[in-house]
Amino acid sequence: MVYIGIDLGGTKIAAGITDGREKIIAQASAPTDAQRPYQEVVRDMAACSLKALEKAGIRLDDVGAIGVGIPGIAENVNGTVIFCTNLGWHNVPLREELRRHIDKPVFIDNDATVAGLAESIAGVSQGASSSVFLTLGTGVGGGIIINGKPWTGAHGVASELGHLTLEVDGIPCTCGKDGCLERYCSATALIRMAREAVSLHPDSLVLIRADGRPENIDGRVVIDCAKEGDPAAMKVFDRYTKYLALACNNVVSFLDPEVIVLGGGISNAGSFLLDAVREKLPRYLMFRTMPYSRLELAVLGNSAGMIGAALLGKMMVEENVL
Numbered sequence: 001m002v003y004i005g006i007d008l009g010g011t012k013i014a015a016g017i018t019d020g021r022e023k024i025i026a027q028a029s030a031p032t033d034a035q036r037p038y039q040e041v042v043r044d045m046a047a048c049s050l051k052a053l054e055k056a057g058i059r060l061d062d063v064g065a066i067g068v069g070i071p072g073i074a075e076n077v078n079g080t081v082i083f084c085t086n087l088g089w090h091n092v093p094l095r096e097e098l099r100r101h102i103d104k105p106v107f108i109d110n111d112a113t114v115a116g117l118a119e120s121i122a123g124v125s126q127g128a129s130s131s132v133f134l135t136l137g138t139g140v141g142g143g144i145i146i147n148g149k150p151w152t153g154a155h156g157v158a159s160e161l162g163h164l165t166l167e168v169d170g171i172p173c174t175c176g177k178d179g180c181l182e183r184y185c186s187a188t189a190l191i192r193m194a195r196e197a198v199s200l201h202p203d204s205l206v207l208i209r210a211d212g213r214p215e216n217i218d219g220r221v222v223i224d225c226a227k228e229g230d231p232a233a234m235k236v237f238d239r240y241t242k243y244l245a246l247a248c249n250n251v252v253s254f255l256d257p258e259v260i261v262l263g264g265g266i267s268n269a270g271s272f273l274l275d276a277v278r279e280k281l282p283r284y285l286m287f288r289t290m291p292y293s294r295l296e297l298a299v300l301g302n303s304a305g306m307i308g309a310a311l312l313g314k315m316m317v318e319e320n321v322l
Helices: 038-056 094-099 112-124 187-198 205-209 221-227 231-254 263-268 271-284 301-320
Strands: 002-008 014-019 024-031 063-070 073-075 081-085 089-092 108-109 130-135 140-146 259-263 294-297
Touching: 002 038, 002 112, 002 301, 014 038, 024 038, 024 301, 038 063, 038 094, 063 094, 063 112, 063 271, 063 301, 073 231, 073 271, 089 187, 089 259, 094 108, 108 112, 112 130, 112 140, 112 259, 112 301, 130 231, 130 271, 187 221, 187 231, 187 263, 187 301, 205 231, 221 231, 221 263, 221 271, 231 259, 231 271, 259 263, 259 271, 263 271, 271 294
Parallel strands: 002 063, 063 108, 130 259, 259 294
Antiparallel strands: 002 014, 014 024, 073 081, 081 089, 130 140
């Protein structure tokens, strides 16, 4: 039996076929074109899945379930996407629509949650009794895994860690609130801080690397310049990792997981990022003489969403959820 895992993003649909564990046998992708009606997006999700099956030489009869990771909130009672800002989806009947094309059990969860599930079963937090996954990308996503299962709370919103309030009356967030964690810990936040810094330090290496145009600054430029010792970039990076350490402390104080995993684009900074956050985190801990969560970098990369979605489908089928 194989399982289909679909990673639905604002720009790309990726579908992978797994053997029920961590191995992707075949995959296919297509642009999301999120401005389209949801029916067209779901049609392409199915088309990618069927194409991946064809590449793998596997029959549809051998598929046990389909799991889908979405950048938003979903529920599996009716298989509905409740809210998905990047796609403009509200109360979309995803399971019903996808089953029009592929009549298999369909299960849905947040993309960071399924990525965290993948890391907990096949990645860096494998074997941990509890873990929290933070995706550091355009926003900040969160996945909570307890005893090998995703935890999304009584109403499905427990993993929205990017929208914890980090600063009262802080920077406005796309969610409509102010001061959300993702306004300080995302790649978007790092870029914003860097653009503010170069306006005060026009001789910064960051601006030189961006050809003198602040709009060309991205996270990689900031991190590379910080590694090279540029004072403005180092100051920005230090501020950014303080916020990230504070965010990790909030996770420790509230949940005390065995492992906190950092993923997403910013995690590509590797040990440069990890060492900085590990160094700062103890400053914010309340119980400084007690053991605390181990900080690690995600290892499954862009495959985590597909692997985790497929694992979600397998898990739900085995538990006979539908």
